[in-house]
Amino acid sequence: MGWLVGVVAVVALLGFYLTFTAKRVDRLHARAASAGRALDAQLVRRAATSAVLAEEHGEPDLYAAARGALDARVEDREAAENDLTRLLRKQELDSSEASDVAVIAASRRVALARQVHTDFVRDALAVRSRPLVRALRMTRRHGAPAYFDIDDPTLPSVTQVTSRATRD
Amino acid sequence: MRIGIVCPYSLDVPGGVQLHVRDLAETLIAMGHRVSVLAPADEDQVLPSYVVAAGRAVAVPYNGSVARLNFGPISAARVRRWLKEGDFDVLHVHEPMAPSLSLLAVMACDGPIVATFHTAMTRSRAMSAGRRVAQLVLERITARIAVSALARRVQVEHLDGGAVEIPNGVAMAKFAGAQPLPGYPRSGGTIGFLGRFTESRKGFSVLVDALAELMPSRPGLRLLLAGPGGLADVDLPPLVAKRTDFLGKVSEVDKARMLRSVDIYVAPNTGGESFGMILTEAMAAGSAVVASDLDAFRRVLDSGRAGALFPTGDSAALARVLAELLDDDARRHELGQRASKAAAQFDWPVVAEQVLEVYATAIDAYADDPKVREEL
Structure with a gap:
């Protein structure tokens, strides 16, 4: 009898652990995908606010970079976003102008969204590499998530801009 | 939300x-x-x-x-x-x-x-x-x-x-609007320190050494000290002990009043401070701040623009910085004003x-x- 109870207990524990792990794999992949879509939305928002800024400042290069970021194919997107960041950094931003503030805020949100996305991608990739997960092919319904590797898009914040303005 | x-x-x-x-x-x-x-x-x-x-x-x-x-x-x-x-x-x-x-x-x-x-x-x-x-x-x-x-x-x-x-x-309004303690601000110079002065990493002894150097030539200079613990637990030279006004452990309200009472707030910490909350509070109160050159303090003080920095643990350097500020009212007030302006970003x-x-x-x-x- 004793051995039977033992076997049942081991099987139950193993079942519990497998269900738990499978759910964890699903959850982390869903989070990474969802965070990726949120990041996409923030990137689009940044490009849109940049386009408005470019029209107001009369900056054709910035406008082209904003369009480039919006139209880029998946494999070119990181480079296109970096181009946009580089051109935005060259802008003289004024914290009293609504469209300037919008770009600064949108850039900050891109940085936050990317942080969240990067963390979930790392977690998902870590769980994918576990031997048990690989052996039981728990990831067969999910493609491997990829990092979105871009330069830090944060622009000087409004407060920093103000303090610099008062210092000069 | x-x-x-x-x-x-x-x-x-x-x-x-x-x-x-x-x-x-x-x-x-x-x-x-x-x-x-x-x-x-x-x-x-x-x-x-x-x-x-x-x-x-x-x-x-x-x-x-x-x-x-x-x-x-x-x-x-x-x-x-x-x-x-x-x-x-x-x-x-x-x-x-x-x-x-x-x-x-x-x-x-x-x-x-x-x-x-x-x-x-x-x-x-x-x-x-x-x-x-x-x-x-x-x-x-x-x-x-x-x-x-x-x-x-x-x-x-x-x-x-x-x-x-x-x-x-930092609750800016609470500190900027606090009433100084009775009898303050006084002339002659008041240096402030708040915190666990018995803990060595707070660097209180660095400040004490600097004061021991400054006090003989400055008869009006006093230390306003607050924090948990007893004065008997720290080793104070007789002159510094005589010119120390000890408040003991203070409430949040009295902390703000104390910070509004001092001419210069000193944070001589030797390490282990992750942010330096007390610095932003002293800045919000509009007092001139002198702090050791730790990374965290340097950042809060905008690399020395919103407060003076001195090499960590160097009491002679601290004494020099304090002497300069005590002798230059205009510079001290300017530093206090820049501190409160910089503190606004932490409001x-x-x-x-x-x-x-x-x-x-x-x-x-x-x-x-x-x-x-x-x-x-």
Whole structure:
């Protein structure tokens, strides 16, 4: 009898652990995908606010970079976003102008969204590499998530801009 | 926005995390958000209306000090009930890596979770208990906030994840508007120090040495000292002891009044300070600040533009900086004004806006979740 109870207990524990792990794999992949879509939305928002800024400042290069970021194919997107960041950094931003503030805020949100996305991608990739997960092919319904590797898009914040303005 | 905040420590015990949670909650409420704070407390304790008691806290030694924590099945059930009743858009936990209400909330919540890390601990039980256990907690957290660059570095190096750095807030109005203590400001020069002066890392002895050098030639110079402990526990030269006005442990209100009373506030810490809350408070009070050249202090003081820096532990250098400032009223006032201007970026409404952006990011990262969409 004793051995039977033992076997049942081991099987139950193993079942519990497998269900738990499978759910964890699903959850982390869903989070990474969802965070990726949120990041996409923030990137689009940044490009849109940049386009408005470019029209107001009369900056054709910035406008082209904003369009480039919006139209880029998946494999070119990181480079296109970096181009946009580089051109935005060259802008003289004024914290009293609504469209300037919008770009600064949108850039900050891109940085936050990317942080969240990067963390979930790392977690998902870590769980994918576990031997048990690989052996039981728990990831067969999910493609491997990829990092979105871009330069830090944060622009000087409004407060920093103000303090610099008062210092000069 | 419906916001649930979990504080792992009892609100009736003074501490940085508790003050942070209280100020953040009150600021968010003033901005029109619905906030509920879950914290350890007895049922019969008088609490602010936005606080929900999670039962009596048990004293547990943790990370070198005593923490009062709630942990166990009863606490877990209370946390689940609070989450269900609150129906929060976002859950904000503080110090989630310690076995506490925060950790229970992280494990019980299925929605967006924001976590704030306060301490810059390099090792703790939770971390040494194993990365794989820590990972189970961390991967449930949507976005992380660190209150200092040091706390952020711990995140990156030890917990393998990024964190947004958002500084501690300071209730600007409370400090800027405080009435100086009776008899202040006085002439002759008043130097201020507040904190555990018996702890060596607070660097009080550096200040004492500097004062011992300055006081013989400056008959009016006095030290205004506040903090827990007794004067008998520190070794003071007779002249410094004679010219020290000791307030003992002060309330939040008296702290603000004390900071408004001094001409120069000195933070001579020799290390271990993760953010330097007291610096921002002294700056908000508009006093000139002299601080040791630690990374955290340098950042708060805008690399010396909002306060004077001296090489850490160098009392002779501190004495020189103090002498210069005591002799130059115009420069001292200018420094005080720049300090209060710089402190404005740490004012709670400004800091709360940054926290709200993190909330929005965490919520966005879930909005598209198929599971959440089914529920909508």
